[in-house]
Amino acid sequence: xxxxxxxxxxxxxxxxxxxxxxxxxxxxxxxxxxxxxxxxxxxxxxxxxxxxxxxxxxxxxxxxxxxxxxxxxxxxxxxxxxxxxxxxxxxxxxxxxxxxxxxxxxxxxxxxxxxxxxxxxxxxxxxxxxxxxxxxxxxxxxxxxxxxxxxxxxxxxxxxxxxxxxxxxxxxxxxxxxxxxxxxxxxxxxxxxxxxxxxxxxxxxxxxxxxxxxxxxxxxxxxxxxxxxxxxxxxxxxxxxxxxxxxxxxxxxx
Amino acid sequence: xxxxxxxxxxxxxxxxxxxxxxxxxxxxxxxxxxxxxxxxxxxxxxxxxxxxxxxxxxxxxxxxxxxxxxxxxxxxxxxxxxxxxxxxxxxxxxxxxxxxxxxxxxxxxxxxxxxxxxxxxxxxxxxxxxxxxxxxxxxxxxxxxxxxxxxxxxxxxxxxxxxxxxxxxxxxxxxxxxxxxxxxxxxxxxxxxxxxxxxxxxxxxxxxxxxxxxxxxxxxxxxxxxxxxxxxxxxxxxxxxxxxxxxxxxxxxxxxxxxxxxxxxxxxxxxxxxxxxxxxxxxxxxxxxxxxxxxxxxxxxxxxxxxxxxxxxxxxxxxxxxxxxxxxxxxxxxxxxxxxxxxxxxxxxx
Amino acid sequence: xxxxxxxxxxxxxxxxxxxxxxxxxxxxxxxxxxxxxxxxxxxxxxxxxxxxxxxxxxxxxxxxxxxxxxxxxxxxxxxxxxxxxxxxxxxxxxxxxxxxxxxxxxxxxxxxxxxxxxxxxxxxxxxxxxxxxxxxxxxxxxxxxxxxxxxxxxxxxxxxxxxxxxxxxxxxxxxxxxxxxxxxxxxxxxxxxxxxxxxxxxxxxxxxxxxxxxxxxxxxxxxxxxxxxxxxxxxxxxxxxxxxxxxxxxxxxxxxxxxxxxxxxxxxxxxxxxxxxxxxxxxxxxxxxxxxxxxxxxxxxxx
Ligand SMILES: Nc1ncnc2c1ncn2[C@@H]1O[C@H](COP(=O)(O)OP(=O)(O)OP(=O)(O)O)[C@@H](O)[C@H]1O
Ligand SMILES: [Mg+2]
Numbered sequence: 001x002x003x004x005x006x007x008x009x010x011x012x013x014x015x016x017x018x019x020x021x022x023x024x025x026x027x028x029x030x031x032x033x034x035x036x037x038x039x040x041x042x043x044x045x046x047x048x049x050x051x052x053x054x055x056x057x058x059x060x061x062x063x064x065x066x067x068x069x070x071x072x073x074x075x076x077x078x079x080x081x082x083x084x085x086x087x088x089x090x091x092x093x094x095x096x097x098x099x100x101x102x103x104x105x106x107x108x109x110x111x112x113x114x115x116x117x118x119x120x121x122x123x124x125x126x127x128x129x130x131x132x133x134x135x136x137x138x139x140x141x142x143x144x145x146x147x148x149x150x151x152x153x154x155x156x157x158x159x160x161x162x163x164x165x166x167x168x169x170x171x172x173x174x175x176x177x178x179x180x181x182x183x184x185x186x187x188x189x190x191x192x193x194x195x196x197x198x199x200x201x202x203x204x205x206x207x208x209x210x211x212x213x214x215x216x217x218x219x220x221x222x223x224x225x226x227x228x229x230x231x232x233x234x235x236x237x238x239x240x241x242x243x244x245x246x247x248x249x250x251x252x253x254x
Numbered sequence: 255x256x257x258x259x260x261x262x263x264x265x266x267x268x269x270x271x272x273x274x275x276x277x278x279x280x281x282x283x284x285x286x287x288x289x290x291x292x293x294x295x296x297x298x299x300x301x302x303x304x305x306x307x308x309x310x311x312x313x314x315x316x317x318x319x320x321x322x323x324x325x326x327x328x329x330x331x332x333x334x335x336x337x338x339x340x341x342x343x344x345x346x347x348x349x350x351x352x353x354x355x356x357x358x359x360x361x362x363x364x365x366x367x368x369x370x371x372x373x374x375x376x377x378x379x380x381x382x383x384x385x386x387x388x389x390x391x392x393x394x395x396x397x398x399x400x401x402x403x404x405x406x407x408x409x410x411x412x413x414x415x416x417x418x419x420x421x422x423x424x425x426x427x428x429x430x431x432x433x434x435x436x437x438x439x440x441x442x443x444x445x446x447x448x449x450x451x452x453x454x455x456x457x458x459x460x461x462x463x464x465x466x467x468x469x470x471x472x473x474x475x476x477x478x479x480x481x482x483x484x485x486x487x488x489x490x491x492x493x494x495x496x497x498x499x500x501x502x503x504x505x506x507x508x509x510x511x512x513x514x515x516x517x518x519x520x521x522x523x524x525x526x527x528x529x530x531x532x533x534x535x536x537x538x539x540x541x542x543x544x545x546x547x548x549x550x551x552x553x554x555x556x557x558x559x560x561x562x563x564x565x566x567x568x569x570x571x572x573x574x575x576x577x578x579x580x581x582x583x584x585x586x587x588x589x590x591x592x593x594x595x596x597x598x599x600x601x602x603x604x
Numbered sequence: 605x606x607x608x609x610x611x612x613x614x615x616x617x618x619x620x621x622x623x624x625x626x627x628x629x630x631x632x633x634x635x636x637x638x639x640x641x642x643x644x645x646x647x648x649x650x651x652x653x654x655x656x657x658x659x660x661x662x663x664x665x666x667x668x669x670x671x672x673x674x675x676x677x678x679x680x681x682x683x684x685x686x687x688x689x690x691x692x693x694x695x696x697x698x699x700x701x702x703x704x705x706x707x708x709x710x711x712x713x714x715x716x717x718x719x720x721x722x723x724x725x726x727x728x729x730x731x732x733x734x735x736x737x738x739x740x741x742x743x744x745x746x747x748x749x750x751x752x753x754x755x756x757x758x759x760x761x762x763x764x765x766x767x768x769x770x771x772x773x774x775x776x777x778x779x780x781x782x783x784x785x786x787x788x789x790x791x792x793x794x795x796x797x798x799x800x801x802x803x804x805x806x807x808x809x810x811x812x813x814x815x816x817x818x819x820x821x822x823x824x825x826x827x828x829x830x831x832x833x834x835x836x837x838x839x840x841x842x843x844x845x846x847x848x849x850x851x852x853x854x855x856x857x858x859x860x861x862x863x864x865x866x867x868x869x870x871x872x873x874x875x876x877x878x879x880x881x882x883x884x885x886x887x888x889x890x891x892x893x894x895x896x897x898x899x900x901x902x903x904x905x906x907x
Contacts, residue, residue: 055461079467091462093455095522097582103448104455105466111452114476118443127448150582170466289698291705371892377698378638379892382836385640386885389833397878506829510709513702552720556713563710570703571690 006031006066006174006206007052007083013060014047014230021047022058023230029174032204034196034220036211038241039227040251045210046088048227049176052208053085054078065174082173086166086180088210090159092151098162099147102134103127105166137168140195142188157183164192168199177209181216189213193220218242226250261539263423267495269535270430274488275508276515276527277434277441278481283513284521284580285450286477287457288372292384293512295391296361296482298504300489302395303357304410305402305499308349309335312411315345325399325406329498332409343416350413354490361486365478372478373471385506395501407500410493430491437484442524453477454522507559514566520576529577537561610866612751616820618858619754622851623761623813624831625838627806629850631679632839633782634799635687637700641708642810643828643835647715649675649811650823657735658728664735665753668815675811676804682707683803688796708829715825732822750819757812762851765805769847778802830881834861837884841891843898852899857884 005028014022021044029035037045050056052063054075063071070078084105093101104111108130110123117123138144141161146154151162164180181189197220199205211217218224224241226234228250234241241247275297282290290296309328312335313320320331339346371383395402402408414425444450455463456470464470493499511534519530541558550557569576628642652674653667690703719730738749769775780788781798789795817823838857842849864883868875891898 053465055465074469075461075464076467076469079465085465087462091459093458093462095458095580095582096451096454100451100582101455104451104463104468107467110448111468112449114444114449114480117447117449118440123448148582166462166466283698287698289701371889375892378701379840381640381701382638382833382840383888383892386833386881386888390879390882390885393878393881397876507709510705513705517702551724552717556716556720558713560710560713560717563706563708563713566706567686567703567710570695570699570706571686571693574693574695574699 004031004067005029007208008064009048009052009061010064011061012048012051012058012063014044014051014056014058020230022051022061024061025227025230025232026061027225027232027235029206029208030223031206032200033222034200034207034209035223035225036209036217036221036238037225037227038211038214038247043227043250044230045227046178047230049085049088049178049208049210053083053176055085079170083176084167084170084172084174085176086163086178088178088182090156090163092154092159092162094150094152096151097148098138098143098151098154098165099131099134101151101162102137102165102169103130105169106130106134107171134165134169137165140168141165141192157185160184161188172205174206174208177207179210179212181211181213186216189216193217196220214242260423263427265535265539266427267430267491269531270427270434271488271492271495272512272515272531272535273434273527274437274484274491275512276519276531277437277524278484278488279512279516280521280524280527281441281444281453281484282477282481284516284523284526285445285453285457286473288474288478289377289381289513290368290384290478290481291381291506291509291513292368292388293485294504294506294508295384295388296364296485297489297492297508298388298391298395298501299361299364299482300357300486301493301499301504302391302402302489302501303360303486304353304490304493305408307353307356308332308410308413308494309408311349311352312338312345315349316342323399324408325403328403328406329409332411332497335411336415339411339413339415341416346411346413346416349411350494354487357486357490358483361489362479362483364486365480365482366475368482369471369475369478372474385509388504388506388509392501392504395504402499402501404501407498410497410499412497413494426495430495433487433491437487438524438528440480440484441527445524510566511562514562516576517566517574518569518576520578520580522580523576523578526576526578526580533577534562537565606863606866610862612748613820614859614862616748616750616754616816617862618855619758620813620816621831621834621838621858622758622854623809624835625842625850625854625857626762626765626847627809627813628835628839629842629844629847630802630806630809632844634802635683635691635700637697638704638836639682639707640701640704640832641682641711641828643830643832644708644711644715645675645679645807645810645828646814646817646831647823647825647828648678648711648814649807650814650817651715651718651825652811653815654733654818654823655722658722659726664737665749668753668757668812671811671815672808673811675814676806676808678711679803679807679810680800682807683800688799712825712829715828719825731824733818734822735818737819748819750816754816761809761812765847768805774798774801833881833888834858834884837888837891841887841895841898843900846898846900849898849900856899857887860884860887 007029009025009027012022012025025048039045051058054073057072062069065081065083093104108126110126135144138147141164143158143161154162160183167175181192193216196207218238221238224235224238225232226241226247233246233250234244275293279290279293282288309332313331316335316338318331318334368384371380396405414422417425452468453473456468456473460470515530515534516527518533520526545554624646631639649671653671656662656667656670657664686703686707687700690700722728722730739746740749740752769778777793778798781793781795785795817827834857838853839850841856842853861880861883865877865880869877
């Protein structure tokens with residue numbers, strides 16, 4: 001491996017009652033690569049995203065980002081460092097329009113100071129630029145016609161796209177995507193994966209993607225980690241992992 | 255006969271006071287989703303600050319020597335200070351300004367303290383904590399005489415005593431409504447800005463908002479500080495208008511009324527508060543007028559309470575979005591529109 | 605050092621609080637939201653009983669079942685007419701909470717109007733009334749009847765509830781409906797009926813607790829709101845989802861409140877007894893900060 005990993009987890013542990021959702025998980029995510037996390041249902045993938053994204057505290061182990069220990073940082077601090085995640089079950093801001101959902105994610109920080117908003121109108125100028133940018137993302141995801149729709153009026157697939165849109169709007173350096181193309185039609189799913197590859201190549205974005213739809217996604221990814229019952233059972237290139245008997249067994253045995 | 259002029263003064267001033275309170279509740283509950291069931295505590299903070307300070311500051315400025323207990327003499331001295339203010343408008347305004355600032359700062363600090371449990375507790379635990387804190391504050395006011403005169407209450411000097419008779423009342427309306435307008439404009443501006451957008455995002459999906467960089471603790475602290483300072487300002491105006499402060503006036507019923515106004519008008523929409531307060535004041539005054547015309551075998555005030563309780567229940571049941579429902583907010587995006595060809599164009603479309 | 609009468613008073617007060625926090629917990633377990641009108645149920649119960657005492661001339665203790673009935677019926681009505689339809693219409697947690705606040709305001713107003721009517725029509729005291737008690741001689745010691753009756757009531761009602769929950773088919777249904785309403789529905793349990801029954805029981809327990817009030821202090825319509833804080837403190841201390849925790853919480857809060865108020869009002873502190881609510885408030889705050897799962901978490905896992 002040439003580059004130092006951007007993200008490293010060391011022996012992560014997470015228990016829910018008697019269930020060991022994470023049982024000593026150590027992975028490395030290299031910069032400007034698309035890394036995929038696969039595994040049967042309940043193998044701990046979402047839990048890992050939750051721990052890396054800051055939604056859950058692990059019971060043991062560490063999360064290192066650019067060699068900094070971020071294990072116990074709150075989510076907004078991770079966002080500040082460039083880590084953004086999406087949710088497997090979409091969490092749209094339901095009373096906001098699609099466009100506003102994207103604007104919330106923006107890194108411009110227009111919302112942070114009440115005093116500034118009350119005392120000046122500078123933010124309005126910047127907001128126009130953000131709207132243009134948000135529209136470009138909506139066009140890419142093919143939901144620009146829905147820009148003024150309340151988020152809770154969207155279909156399940158559209159909500160997934162909105163998740164993706166917010167994540168892209170946030171200009172991350174590491175994107176954690178939990179099943180980004182679940183419920184999305186195959187053509188659009190391929191478009192999204194191609195765009196992910198484009199972002200990787202053009203601006204060096206790093207991805208950690210959880211997906212079940214291997215038929216669509218596998219061809220786009222650089223590295224794969226396979227999990228089973230809270231453990232990493234295999235990792236390597238897509239070909240290596242998919243031909244690993246342990247992986248086949250894990251999927252079949254499920 | 256009822257004095258129509260005084261009735262209008264009362265309606266106008268109370269509209270202002272309740273609008274400030276409702277605007278602060280709308281900011282906290284409607285926008286950010288914190289049901290501040292301790293609202294009356296912050297309202298009391300402002301009024302108590304005036305009760306504790308105004309007459310003392312006034313006597314000090316006027317050079318009046320205080321003799322006797324605060325509890326028994328505050329009404330007397332506040333009249334003396336009012337007489338002094340009648341010829342010294344600058345001193346009167348100074349007392350007003352000082353108490354206003356002290357009250358707002360006191361309110362903001364209390365709000366920040368309240369944000370500590372607000373961040374950590376479930377809404378219902380928070381509610382009972384804030385209700386109880388408010389009740390203890392009231393009990394302290396009632397039992398510790400040197401603070402605001404205990405059960406006797408405290409006199410508050412008339413800061414508009416220098417205005418000619420007849421215009422003074424209009425002065426109180428103007429004072430109340432101008433502060434109300436300012437509060438509402440603050441609410442409106444914040445609500446229709448990226449700040450308000452962040453608040454609603456946090457209200458709708460806390461974890462997603464945190465994931466997208468919102469420091470939830472900080473937002474709650476800011477909003478509770480601002481909302482509580484606003485409520486304290488309402489308390490200041492109320493205290494000066496009433497001319498006295500009585501601890502027991504600041505009971506949880508006041509919080510209930512503010513919740514009623516916000517929910518009735520439509521929470522999540524700043525225009526809702528304007529309407530909600532108006533409807534409440536209208537109903538309240540109508541019931542008060544009825545008092546003069548009908549005789550019941552029970553106190554009509556209780557009927558009013560029952561009425562308002564039932565109204566709130568009916569609203570929750572049949573029109574939970576209130577009279578003016580929440581709409582997706584309009585920041586600068588109001589200027590954007592899609593043409594038929596699907597291109598983005600800059601012009602006003604809403 | 606402490607006057608035994610104060611200890612007995614603390615016992616009586618705690619008996620009452622235990623019933624109230626137990627019944628509050630029962631309603632919270634079904635509705636999943638705090639009911640700010642819970643204290644009022646007690647007052648509904650006692651006004652119901654009082655009416656029969658002053659109008660029908662019933663002996664005081666005979667009206668206890670009536671207090672149960674009035675509290676229970678009012679609670680069921682609140683549930684069936686307000687909470688349940690609200691929830692079916694998709695009201696969220698905070699809206700249910702606001703509804704309970706509105707119910708509290710409306711209930712207290714109703715009680716005030718009722719008190720006015722009672723006085724107007726029957727010329728009897730309808731506020732700040734008290735109940736007279738008997739004294740029993742037990743092994744040469746004079747004991748107030750209330751000490752015995754309230755303690756025995758708590759024991760009997762707890763035993764009843766325990767048998768109902770643990771030994772009957774209804775109890776199984778009730779626990780299932782509380783644990784997982786959707787699943788219970790699938791299994792053919794009428795969740796709505798089970799919840800309504802829980803509310804009836806909760807209201808009845810609250811009514812009995814209310815019946816004890818006038819023996820200790822003058823009782824008025826607003827008292828339900830005043831006792832709300834200690835009830836919540838007890839329930840939260842108990843872990844809000846634990847019936848046994850609620851009972852233990854009731855005794856801890858009750859004894860702390862009575863003994864604490866007494867001790868603080870003695871020299872050298874001489875604090876006014878008006879600050880009494882500060883004690884349950886302090887317990888509430890400390891619990892929420894240090895033991896948010898309540899004391900029940902010390903001996904059980906979320907039952
Ligand atoms: N909040 C929670 N509370 C209790 N158990 C949980 C929780 N979250 C996850 N689990 C359990 O942890 C295990 C791993 O769950 P996780 O959601 O991480 O799996 P996954 O790999 O994302 O599965 P899927 O492919 O179905 O999304 C499962 O057994 C799940 O039931
Ligand atoms: Mg998952």
